[in-house]
Amino acid sequence: MAFTLFPRRISLPCDACGVLLDKGSDHVYTCLSSNYIAHRKCISSLPCVIKITRHIHRLQHTPSLFSPNADTSGFACGVCHKPVDVNYGQYSCIKGCHYAVHSKCATRKDVWDGKELKGVREEQEKDGVVELFQRIDDETILHCNHEHHLKYSGENNDVCDGNKYCQACLLLIVDSDSLYSCMKCNFILHEACALLPRKIAHPLHKHPLTLLPFPTNLYLIQFKVFVEGMFKCSGCHQRGCGFMYRCTEKGCRFQLDVRCASLEESFIHGSHGHPLFLSLNKGKCMRCDTNQCSPFYLECVECTWFLGLKCAMLPNIAYYKFDRHPLTLCYGEKGTRSGQYWCELCETTLHSSEWFYTCNICGVTLHVTCLLGKEVYMKPNHTIYINDEKVDIVRNNGNPRPFCDKCYDRCVDTLVLFKEDSRKYCCTLQCMQKLLDREKQEKEHEGDE
């Protein structure tokens, strides 16, 4: 095609990307002989063949998906989930899947890795990937994170007592979970967590991610304060001590906990009637009512409704030590008469429109934070190092429960931080870090005298 500058701004869609030509400041070029008009950028810089992590096959730029014979209706963009107008340029699956992405969405900086793949041979990705587990027989595996064999047990396992949790995702084990568990000790993994693939492509990140059985790098919690043995998920911003998926691209620090990594691109969440998808937009979280819920959100296109990943990942089932039954997460009740419940733990009002945990048999109701604590995914009996000082995460089941040696409040979370050498307890990482500061200053002071 021979392009010439089109001298006027007109309100027609760009043939390459479908966005109106009078939007933005770019020049408009046209090829009159082929009746084609487009933004300058779209002609010169749109790649032909790309790969994005939201689809398994490569995508190619096509001027128009319209074809009189094929079914070209009902394309929703694979990134923003809004309709794709098949009459204009977009990216579609090279292998012929019913899949299309707006040109603008496919080439976003956070979606496309910037590589033009035209003429580049497809590598057999699977080759040379070493999984973290080794299969011994049909029911037994050896996991690189544990010395003993793990045996498969189907649903209705009998290990569930409200205290056992999966070492990978740190969620409590419930009756219906399929597990791989150790015959000699307490080590348990969900079946899905035990067999997690070593390498994945995840919709939230443009590079492939690699599974690691423990946090590998130092986690900076504050200026000059590094924690070892813990990490913060780039999806939900929750701290955790379980397995992680990490980007191995140089200079890229993206990492996901196993819970966020297991999210499908689009799925039904218990809190909403329509499917939600992993969005790159942000909005006000439906549960916590802020824009700061987490770095990423689920979105409903129909309702322009957002749910932050931190809230979305709250476990459906939880245990309360004074109730024999598992509690379920209730996503708020609309239009109930009284509108109020009572939280058994903090003994204050619980509004029925907020999310809460309840036992359907005993009728107990509890605030989410009262039951789960602030740090939901910490690992009991796990050691972390805060600037090389050894600190243990232990269960808060002493009677009476300890007071925090920094803020002097009683520790109420299910887990507490414990510094063995000085026998000090702290309720949070922040308190522990301040306590360590204080201890250090005291030591320096002693040295002065």
Ligand SMILES: [Zn+2]
């Ligand atoms: Zn789109």
Ligand SMILES: [Zn+2]
């Ligand atoms: Zn798990």
Ligand SMILES: [Zn+2]
């Ligand atoms: Zn074991």
Ligand SMILES: [Zn+2]
């Ligand atoms: Zn996460």
Ligand SMILES: [Zn+2]
């Ligand atoms: Zn990356």
Ligand SMILES: [Zn+2]
């Ligand atoms: Zn939220």
Ligand SMILES: [Zn+2]
């Ligand atoms: Zn909706």
Ligand SMILES: [Zn+2]
């Ligand atoms: Zn409460």
